[in-house]
Amino acid sequence: MKVLKFGGSSVANAESCNRVREIVKKNHKSRKQVVVVSALGGVTDELERCIGLAGQRNKEYENVLMAIKARHLNMIQELELAAEHGEKVNRKFDEISEVLQGVYLLEDISEKARNTVLGTGELLSSEMISEFFSNSGMNTVCYDSRDFIKTQNGKGVYLNAKQTNQNLQKVKSSEFDIAVFPGFIASGQKGEMTLLGRGGSDYTASILAAGLECSQLEIWTDVSGMYTADPRFVSQASPIKRMSFQEAMELSHFGAKVIYPPTLIPVVQNQIDVRIKNTFAPEEEGTLISKTPGEERSVVRGLSSVNNINLFTLSGNGVIGISGFASRFFTSLAQSKINVVLITQASSEHSISVGIHRDDTEQAVEALRDEFEMEISMNLVNEPAVEENLSIVAVVGEDMGFTPGISGKVFSVLGKNGVNIRAMAQGGNEMNLTFMVPTRDIKKVLNVIHEEFFDSTYKKVNLYIAGVGNVGGKLLEFIKNQYEHLLEEKGLQLIVRAVTNSRKMYFAEDEDLLQDWENKLKQSDTKADLKEFVRLMDQSNLRNRIFVDITASEQVSEVYESILNSTVAIVACNKIAASSNYDNYKSIKAAAKKHNVEFMFESNVGAGLPVISTINSLVNTGDEIVGIDAVVSGSLNFIMNEFNKGRSFVEAVRMAMEQGFTEPDPKIDLSGMDVLRKLLILSREAGYHLEEDEVEHQPMIPESCLQGSSAEDLLKDLEANNDHFEAWRKVMKEKNIRYRYIASFKDGRANVSLKEVSPDHPFYDIHGKDNVISLSTKWYDDQPLIIKGAGAGAEVTASGIFGDIIRISRN
Numbered sequence: 001m002k003v004l005k006f007g008g009s010s011v012a013n014a015e016s017c018n019r020v021r022e023i024v025k026k027n028h029k030s031r032k033q034v035v036v037v038s039a040l041g042g043v044t045d046e047l048e049r050c051i052g053l054a055g056q057r058n059k060e061y062e063n064v065l066m067a068i069k070a071r072h073l074n075m076i077q078e079l080e081l082a083a084e085h086g087e088k089v090n091r092k093f094d095e096i097s098e099v100l101q102g103v104y105l106l107e108d109i110s111e112k113a114r115n116t117v118l119g120t121g122e123l124l125s126s127e128m129i130s131e132f133f134s135n136s137g138m139n140t141v142c143y144d145s146r147d148f149i150k151t152q153n154g155k156g157v158y159l160n161a162k163q164t165n166q167n168l169q170k171v172k173s174s175e176f177d178i179a180v181f182p183g184f185i186a187s188g189q190k191g192e193m194t195l196l197g198r199g200g201s202d203y204t205a206s207i208l209a210a211g212l213e214c215s216q217l218e219i220w221t222d223v224s225g226m227y228t229a230d231p232r233f234v235s236q237a238s239p240i241k242r243m244s245f246q247e248a249m250e251l252s253h254f255g256a257k258v259i260y261p262p263t264l265i266p267v268v269q270n271q272i273d274v275r276i277k278n279t280f281a282p283e284e285e286g287t288l289i290s291k292t293p294g295e296e297r298s299v300v301r302g303l304s305s306v307n308n309i310n311l312f313t314l315s316g317n318g319v320i321g322i323s324g325f326a327s328r329f330f331t332s333l334a335q336s337k338i339n340v341v342l343i344t345q346a347s348s349e350h351s352i353s354v355g356i357h358r359d360d361t362e363q364a365v366e367a368l369r370d371e372f373e374m375e376i377s378m379n380l381v382n383e384p385a386v387e388e389n390l391s392i393v394a395v396v397g398e399d400m401g402f403t404p405g406i407s408g409k410v411f412s413v414l415g416k417n418g419v420n421i422r423a424m425a426q427g428g429n430e431m432n433l434t435f436m437v438p439t440r441d442i443k444k445v446l447n448v449i450h451e452e453f454f455d456s457t458y459k460k461v462n463l464y465i466a467g468v469g470n471v472g473g474k475l476l477e478f479i480k481n482q483y484e485h486l487l488e489e490k491g492l493q494l495i496v497r498a499v500t501n502s503r504k505m506y507f508a509e510d511e512d513l514l515q516d517w518e519n520k521l522k523q524s525d526t527k528a529d530l531k532e533f534v535r536l537m538d539q540s541n542l543r544n545r546i547f548v549d550i551t552a553s554e555q556v557s558e559v560y561e562s563i564l565n566s567t568v569a570i571v572a573c574n575k576i577a578a579s580s581n582y583d584n585y586k587s588i589k590a591a592a593k594k595h596n597v598e599f600m601f602e603s604n605v606g607a608g609l610p611v612i613s614t615i616n617s618l619v620n621t622g623d624e625i626v627g628i629d630a631v632v633s634g635s636l637n638f639i640m641n642e643f644n645k646g647r648s649f650v651e652a653v654r655m656a657m658e659q660g661f662t663e664p665d666p667k668i669d670l671s672g673m674d675v676l677r678k679l680l681i682l683s684r685e686a687g688y689h690l691e692e693d694e695v696e697h698q699p700m701i702p703e704s705c706l707q708g709s710s711a712e713d714l715l716k717d718l719e720a721n722n723d724h725f726e727a728w729r730k731v732m733k734e735k736n737i738r739y740r741y742i743a744s745f746k747d748g749r750a751n752v753s754l755k756e757v758s759p760d761h762p763f764y765d766i767h768g769k770d771n772v773i774s775l776s777t778k779w780y781d782d783q784p785l786i787i788k789g790a791g792a793g794a795e796v797t798a799s800g801i802f803g804d805i806i807r808i809s810r811n
């Protein structure tokens with residue numbers, strides 16, 4: 001024999017009832033089946049509303065009752081039940097109408113009246129379903145649960161299991177293929193109707209499964225099992241295939257509403273397997289809850305969460321000395337029937353904090369004020385403190401016990417995402433790690449933990465991109481090309497949430513702009529506004545956020561610290577921040593460290609070449625960088641190479657600009673400023689405190705060429721100074737040398753200038769737009785460590801930025 005319970009959504013209309021019949025038919029004849037039904041979907045809520053209105057002497061209750069009745073009569077027609085059934089329903093509604101009238105007149109809702117009204121939904125649905133089955137040729141009987149399930153009163157309603165099980169013996173020995181029972185209702189010691197609590201039909205089913213000694217209980221609902229997390233918050237949540245009774249208990253207590261918590265008590269005691277199935281997708285496996293949860297398990301089985309929790313703290317210097325403080329604290333809450341959902345006390349014993357439901361707050365404050373009135377008046381105990389708008393999250397899994405690193409992972413990923421944990425608790429069996437976080441963070445919290453523990457999911461990384469010009473455009477093209485690869489091979493989903501250039505911006509609430517960012521930006525009416533961009537990024541409060549700066553803007557570099565303070569990581573291609581004054585550079589790095597987010601700028605020097613990471617690695621492993629010699633301007637090197645081939649200097653500059661090797665303002669390259677910035681960054685990363693005014697700096701071109709305000713002015717001035725450059729050509733030929741614009745750092749002296757190099761110098765032959773960075777170190781003393789390759793160009797630069805994004809994403 002097995003028990004199947006169908007919830008309200010499964011019997012909400014004729015179409016869903018047909019599905020229920022098909023499910024039951026499958027086992028018909030091969031096995032006795034006990035079917036438990038809830039009221040038609042939404043009916044219990046409506047009955048509750050009805051009695052509530054009557055109790056407030058509001059005649060509207062009559063209309064609500066009429067609507068409920070009409071719904072049932074309509075259903076009788078749709079299910080093609082006999083006309084007498086309709087009469088029975090009419091009689092039932094006449095009875096409830098009388099009860100409600102009494103409530104209306106007395107303005108008082110007695111428990112008896114409430115139970116009678118609310119329990120009607122299940123009585124009606126069970127009779128309808130039973131006749132519907134019989135009409136389809138299935139041998140069906142309909143029982144009244146009140147004749148079997150007995151409750152006893154204590155503080156609440158408790159099952160009288162002994163008497164219930166005895167009563168059920170009659171059912172066990174009866175002849176039937178299908179027995180239909182109404183869920184939710186039972187009877188008390190005097191035969192009066194009692195209720196098993198909202199969601200109690202699950203409980204009815206498990207009581208029957210235990211009393212009838214069934215091997216399996218199936219809970220049919222409108223979802224395909226218990227999910228790894230609330231799917232309304234976590235789109236990647238999936239049904240948990242198997243779990244243990246213990247895990248189901250822990251999860252169902254904290255928000256996983258798929259199963260009513262008391263349901264598990266009879267099945268655990270009798271070791272009956274429970275399967276949760278979807279009436280609307282019966283082919284899906286659902287969730288099996290059993291004693292042995294099976295293999296193939298992730299350590300964390302699921303996450304659950306509850307909102308509307310307040311953190312309630314009683315503290316004071318006198319707390320330690322007060323005997324029985326904790327006992328008085330909890331007894332006073334218990335006497336006010338306040339359910340405590342989380343308890344913490346730090347070892348200092350200076351305070352006790354508990355999580356309680358928002359609606360219980362006022363009562364809890366009152367109860368504790370009363371209890372500790374004297375101590376509060378003597379300043380031994382402070383007034384109860386309440387912090388609102390919190391949520392509780394539970395990370396549950398039987399295998400979490402004695403597995404080091406689970407809480408480490410949970411809290412580290414939350415820290416990285418800027419989530420502050422207000423209180424935490426872990427049971428002695430270690431299978432439930434529970435903590436409180438601000439409700440505004442709940443979606444982020446569930447998602448980052450889910451991404452951390454469930455293999456089948458991928459990590460979503462949200463990108464906010466400033467600067468979509470030459471390099472930025474290329475980066476977005478690369479991300480688009482690699483999107484599938486990263487998703488499938490690395491479990492990373494890169495989502496572009498916002499883009500801005502110097503004119504316009506587009507900020508997407510829920511969409512990914514990757515495929516269509518160009519059009520979206522083109523069509524956007526929103527003027528670029530960096531402050532607003534940063535504000536929206538902060539407000540979005542999404543997880544795993546990276547701000548990518550691919551501008552050359554000082555204004556953008558100035559907002560880094562505030563971005564890092566809101567726990568958004570930064571990838572910068574823009575060199576201004578890292579080469580600004582030393583204190584600012586340090587302060588940005590400190591903000592990143594403090595908030596546990598990354599600030600990466602590999603593409604600042606050598607575009608896609610691994611320059612900064614190499615220096616970092618040498619320094620971290622104990623090497624010492626004693627000298628730097630570098631050609632780090634791709635455009636200047638390219639210009640000199642073209643010049644050496646016989647082109648005029650101005651022509652070579654024009655080519656570098658056209659090919660996108662120069663900065664947005666080419667004077668930054670030709671003045672040597674770009675190289676100076678790079679030298680500052682290299683030496684700082686190598687551990688030296690170097691400021692801009694400490695660098696000896698000679699511009700590459702005459703100062704007079706740098707006075708114009710536009711690129712055209714520059715080209716004109718270069719043309720006018722053609723003789724100056726042609727003189728170089730002459731000298732180079734006469735001396736058999738080449739000119740290279742070199743950055744060097746040694747013994748605290750930094751220099752950026754045009755230098756002569758002879759054919760035996762390593763910088764004599766440097767191809768195209770290549771960079772060469774030569775690092776003399778304590779370990780690389782005979783021969784310097786040399787990094788060489790293309791140092792400018794949209795592709796290589798975009799690849800350097802992309803590399804940083806992936807490194808951060810995978811951390």
Ligand SMILES: NC(=O)c1ccc[n+]([C@@H]2O[C@H](COP(=O)([O-])OP(=O)(O)OC[C@H]3O[C@@H](n4cnc5c(N)ncnc54)[C@H](O)[C@@H]3O)[C@@H](O)[C@H]2O)c1
Nearest residue numbers: 467468469470471501502550551552553574664792793797
């Ligand atoms: N081109 C290269 O080879 C290369 C190599 C390494 C590093 N870089 C660096 O890449 C960055 C961009 O270079 P590019 O060649 O793509 O330049 P670009 O002129 O093509 O693009 C710059 C983008 O930044 C935007 N922008 C400027 N100020 C802005 C602001 N205040 N707010 C928002 N957007 C703003 C512009 O509208 C444009 O979209 C520079 O920092 C440059 O140093 C370039």
Ligand SMILES: N[C@@H](CCO)C(=O)O
Nearest residue numbers: 633634635662663792
């Ligand atoms: N304009 C820069 C781009 C790389 O930073 C260069 O020419 O090297």
